[in-house]
Amino acid sequence: MAPALPRRLLPWLRTPPSSSSAAAFSSAPSRGCPLHAALARRGAPAAASLALYARIREEASPPTPFTFSLLLAALASSSSSSSSSPSPSPSAGCARLAAACLAHAQAFKCGALAHPVVTNSLLKLYCSLGLLDRARRVLYSGGAALDVVSWNTMVSGYGKGGDLDAAREVFAGMPERSLVSWSAMVDACVRAGEFGEALWVFDRMMREEFRPDVVVLVSVLKACAHLGAVERGRWVHRYLETGSFGGRRGNLMLETALVDMYCKCGCMEDAWQVFDGVHRRDVVLWNAMISGLAMNGYGERALELFRRMLQKGFMPNESTFIAVLCACTHTGRVDEGKRVFKSMQDYGIKPQREHYGCLADLLGRAGNVEEAEALLLDMPMEPHASQWGALMSSCQMHNDINVGERVGKRLIELEPYDGGRYVVLFNLYAVNGRWEEARTIRQMMEDRGAKKETGLSFIEWNGLVHEFISGDTRHPLTRKIYALLEDIERRLQLIGYVKDTSQVIMDMDDEEDKGIALSYHSERLALAFGILNIPQGVPIRIVKNLRVCRDCHVHSKLVSKLYEREIIVRDRHRFHVFRDGVCSCNDYW
Template sequence: MARWPLAAARSRFRRLPVAAFFSTGPSSHGCPLHAELARRGVPAVASLALYSRIRAATPPIAFTFSLLLAALASSPSAGCTVLAAPVAHAQALKCGALAHPVVTNSLLKLYCALGLLPFARRVLDSGAALDVASWNTMVSGYGKSGDLAAAQEVFGRMPERNLVSWSAMVDALVRAGEFVEALWVFDRMMFEGLKPDVVVLVSVLKACAHLGAVERGRWVHRYLETEGVAGRQRNVMVETALVDMYCKCGCMEEAWSVFDSVHCLDVVLWNSMIGGLAVNGHGERALELFRMMFEKGFRPNQSTFVAALCACTHTGLVDEGRHIFQSIRRHGIEPEGALRLPS
């Protein structure tokens, strides 16, 4: 189990001059200070210093710690936040704030965001107040970190599950490459009577794409069209997943139909369609779309150029490929990885 860097952090922050960060005084009784603490993106040391001012003015409450932990989670300095997180945890524990699930959940989210999964697990197993969101955070945290076994273990222990629980488990399986099991878990979720949202359906579409399960993917598409799934409107992520699934299954007309129906395009969706056309033998059409992307005012990224060069490769357009490669730096992109020419 990882050790908590409390001594070093406490020593460091004890020496910080509070007045150097904020001019608001303790006479405010915490209200303006709470408002300031609610701001996102401030340095972790400033958030801790501000917490010290609040504590000097009035006994901290659960709301105080929720704001503090949220502020730390949005801190621009991850290294400093790693030191600040256990200090905030110790303060919340000392003040009894972990008797409130909202504080526990904020702490779990912070530790998971920082990749400190052993610390988050210690909170989960410590007897702090939990709710279904607490368990969901751990399943998601383990899944995103690649620890599928731990995600499955926590999921299996959950006293209750909701849609987010199942969605997090499906996502963890997809991330781990367990696509067949991901679809099986999704089927179990449906059997439980839960109506899927766009988040879990995106994961299902990713599994279908990797398995080449086009009929299952078409079922998801029909479900999205007929069930009025909340959040589908203007959700480019689900449209991109549909395009990617159809492209990987070789169903280019269906992929194009989805792409052509989207009103709020983004660069990832353009890349999926260009790349899908390229690998399915439609290189010239892919390059037409590549040029259209510029005409529409979209800024390409490295993946865009990889897809365009792939189209040139499949169509034998060597001169076009050289021209595209030479234009990369003009768009502020430094060739690397798949874009780097051999020396």
């Protein structure tokens, strides 16, 4: 189709059609018309859809609401199909936008917006183009007929666009709600990272006696996975097993979400059970199980499962290789990791930034920091700050000041307002006695007003997720928690625990502020809460947003022995299972 077509159509589209009464449209015999059938095909360029519409106006009977809903849907599909292509040209974007405006104007002139089906197609089109303000204007203009789908489209549009506040507002103002409305709202919360709110919205939905479907349950499982809320996750699992739900058997999306949730909560037995029970697997499910094993420290078993997947004839994809490289990293298998990386081309997969990052992390952790640095510098794309950050941890772990200094400075350049970046370089200088440089870095951090990310830990108990920040005093059990922590400190001292004083300046230590003597890192507060509430024999599960610091790691190991508790901590990078004084990561994290 000629690209100049929309311009040729413009004058023609400006003339109003002969009749503007909505009733006249709906009676037109549009179904079965070959032009309409052509318009219904998805993925055509916007200009082609407009040209079809023009022909319908010329040759067939006047356009009906059906015509407009087809036209608007065709334009929406043309936009989404082109936006997934690697580089949508700006002119194509303009053409879609112009086409959308023309179609909107025509629908308006013809009075087709008196039909909710047409309004909804228009809203979907604007949302798919990211034009949420325009969609909003249609919704609140008063000139378009609406139904519950219109509101749902708007909530979901804001959710996908990451604007949770706007989604909340539209959701709150809805005249009536359907299952899809609730599901869109839960999804909006999950996308915005408000996992606790997602569960709260889901609870409200259940109280209003909506029966959840696959879509909303997958979102709920995602929220549980992020919060480490395994009891809630188990509830979903039980719900799926009961007759009230159509049964999860055969629903791969749900089964994968269950495996992922159990893995991210550190419940490997349960994850295995679900995984083994699935008869028709796909590569996404294999990936979930392999990366779950790797993340939980079972590198050997992850690699075994990868081999089994290949034996069964499944084609690995990009995510599979990330999981497998991660498994090699956690078990320190440098040679195998290099082999796996090389083998990617045998499957026709070009290594992406993440794959280079994984390999560099593997090399760095194993002590080959120079090789890792060279890999990051030579890779065909620009590495992300997080990849340099991983190398920086390796430099710290192996106390390599030469590479560490270069990487540390680069990180500060890349993220000048992330205080954590200064802290690691400061510590590296300090540990090596280079005080002058350490002080300069500290001064630079203060001058720029760079802040450290707040440490957050979550623990689930009795269906509620409790959140703690460093030195938190907001929890109703604060007094008991601090009393227990002091008691733990005393008992630990008796068995020879000495606070890690190798850290030169306390408040520059690691990622989290220690602050005053009595304030504790967030995971210790969560741990004390767990000991106080969770019965003996039940593991204490904590999710933390930052990396666990050395001192807390020692602390957790000793507490696991002293109190005979299994403590499972998921930090930013991996799982730590503390049992009888040792950790599953073998102090390698």
